[in-house]
Structures are given as structure tokens and as C-alpha cells.
């Protein structure tokens with residue numbers, strides 16, 4: 001890991017810490033209140049706030065996880081660096097696409 | 110105390126094997142004494158390295174019962190398990206022969222981490238007074254007593270996993286120079302330690318600190334390098 005990747009990994013970690021907490025609180029709230037899927041969607045559809053919240057979350061996760069997976073591959077596999085870099089970028093992109101698709105599904109009206 | 114020790118020593122190169130020897134147990138005896146006994150009395154072809162025998166030179170480190178140690182300052186009574194000693198060459202380095210590990214990569218990385226003092230003055234300049242009480246000098250002094258024994262390097266998992274990783278002793282050395290106000294090479298040094306497989310690859314396991322025989326804390330030095338290079342990067346002074 002070089003200093004740029006290190007900076008990104010620490011920054012996304014710092015960003016995710018409060019987001020994870022809010023995410024957990026939301027889950028507990030929704031479960032405790034016994035909200036149905038329709039009731040949840042009624043709250044999230046068209047909400048710019050939830051769209052931003054989970055959009056940022058997905059972006060942070062994608063960057064953070066890609067850097068982490070890259071480190072794991074460097075340390076645990078004999079693959080060449082170039083292949084590892086390519087795989088990590090691909091992995092981050094897949095996470096971003098999957099995540100943003102899910103966000104779009106719940107916030108787009 | 111039993112009157113003989115059962116000693117297994119690594120013999121040969123990387124494809125070698127352990128060979129058992131019986132060595133008389135003494136009241137006060139270091140692991141290096143035991144190895145020396147084998148060479149003097151049982152098999153003169155045994156290869157190993159030592160010089161000072163007093164913990165100064167850093168040449169005698171080996172794996173003793175699975176743990177890297179400076180053998181000249183390691184008493185058998187502290188480490189022998191049931192009168193048994195197993196001694197192997199340092200880990201994370203190629204074996205030359207028997208108990209001698211090849212430290213070329215270790216010192217090569219020392220150079221890669223710019224562990225060499227870069228003078229900012231010549232012999233014609235007056236000697237610069239250095240105040241030992243400044244925070245910078247204290248940070249350098251806390252890390253300066255490294256004897257280059259390689260114990261930390263042999264004990265670091267990151268070295269094992271990433272063969273390009275610079276290593277604890279090397280980064281610890283770089284940190285002493287980063288804090289040396291007389292040094293003129295810190296721009297290049299900070300670049301060198303913050304490339305891939307540099308200080309940011311350290312997982313802060315602290316094995317290096319736990320195992321360093323002179324009680325240094327490379328983990329802390331590496332954390333210092335991480336902070337310093339991150340700050341330089343955020344200010345735009347470092348372009349990876």
C-alpha cells in the first residue's frame with residue numbers, strides 16, 4: 001500500500017464509522033417498528049437524503065473494500081501486482097454498481 | 110538440572126535437516142556457547158556467525174526454539190524446554206549454510222529505505238550543536254540503538270507475506286534520520302518509505318517490538334513515518 005491508498009483507506013474508514021452506526025440504528029428502528037416493505041419504500045422513495053446517505057456509503061465501501069482486498073491478495077497469493085491491481089479495481093467497480101443499483105431501487109420514485 | 114542438553118541444529122541449505130547433538134549443560138551458558146561447543150568439539154564444519162558475544166554487533170541472531178533471538182545474550186536456562194534446544198537460521202531470509210542466514214536482502218532494503226545518513230554539511234563547516242532535549246532528537250534517540258540483528262525482520266509477518274516489504278529495522282532506521290536535523294536526504298527518504306510495500310504496509314502487529322532484543326519499538330517509528338508521510342501527501346509535497 002502506498003501513501004495515497006493509505007489516505008483513501010483511512011478516510012473512507014472514518015467516513016463509514018458514523019454511517020454504519022446510522023445504518024444499524026435504522027435497521028433496529030425498522031425492525032422494532034415492524035415496518036413492512038411497502039412502508040419502508042414509502043419513506044425512501046424520492047428521498048434525496050436517503051439517496052445521498054446510501055450513495056456515499058456505497059462509494060466509501062467500494063473504495064475501502066477494494067484497497068483491502070488488494071492488500072489481502074498481495075499478502076496471501078503469489079499473483080503478480082498488475083493482476084492484483086486490475087482485480088481490485090474490478091472488485092470495487094462491481095461493488096459500486098451492485099450497491100448503487102440497490103440504492104436506486106429504493107430511492108427512485 | 111540434567112547434565113546434558115539435547116540440541117537440534119539445522120544443517121545444510123534450505124533443503125537441509127535438523128541434526129541432534131548432546132552438549133554438556135553448564136550452570137551459566139548461552140545459546141551461542143552451545144552452538145560454539147558443537148563446532149569446537151563435535152563437528153568443525155558447522156557454520157554460524159558471531160563476533161562480539163556481548164550484544165553489540167548483531168551478528169549472532171538465530172531461531173531458538175522457534176523464536177528469533179540474539180544467541181549471545183540468551184541464556185539456555187531461560188529458553189530450553191525440558192533440556193531441549195532447537196536452533197535454526199533466521200527466518201524470512203535465505204539460508205546460506207547451517208545456522209548462517211543470507212542478510213543481503215535485509216541490507217539491500219536498508220538502502221532502499223534510504224537508511225544512510227545524507228550529510229548537509231562538509232568537513233569544513235563547524236560542527237553543529239545538537240540539543241538532546243528537542244522532541245526530534247528524542248524521537249531519533251529512542252530508535253537509534255539498533256544493532257541490525259534482523260530479529261525483528263525474522264519475526265514480522267508482513268515481511269513473510271510481502272517479499273517487497275521494507276521491514277521494521279529498515280523503517281525504524283529511516284525514522285531516526287527523518288528526525289535528524291543534520292540530514293539532507295529526507296525528501297527522497299519520505300518518498301522511498303511511502304511507496305508500495307513501505308511503511309503503510311505495516312499492520313502494527315508489534316511482533317518487532319515484542320522481539321527486539323534491545324527493546325526498540327519499530328512499530329512506533331513506523332507509525333511516525335505513516336503520520337509524517339500522510340501529512341506531506343495531504344500538503345501535496347509527496348506524489349506517489
Ligand code: SF4
Nearest residue numbers: 265311312314315317
Ligand atoms: S508492527 Fe509492522 S513492522 Fe512490526 S512486526 Fe508488525 S507488521 Fe512487521
Ligand code: SF4
Nearest residue numbers: 255256258259261321
Ligand atoms: S530493531 Fe531491534 S530487532 Fe530489529 S534489527 Fe534493530 S536491534 Fe535487531
Ligand code: FES
Nearest residue numbers: 162166167169181
Ligand atoms: S555476537 Fe554480537 S550481538 Fe551476539
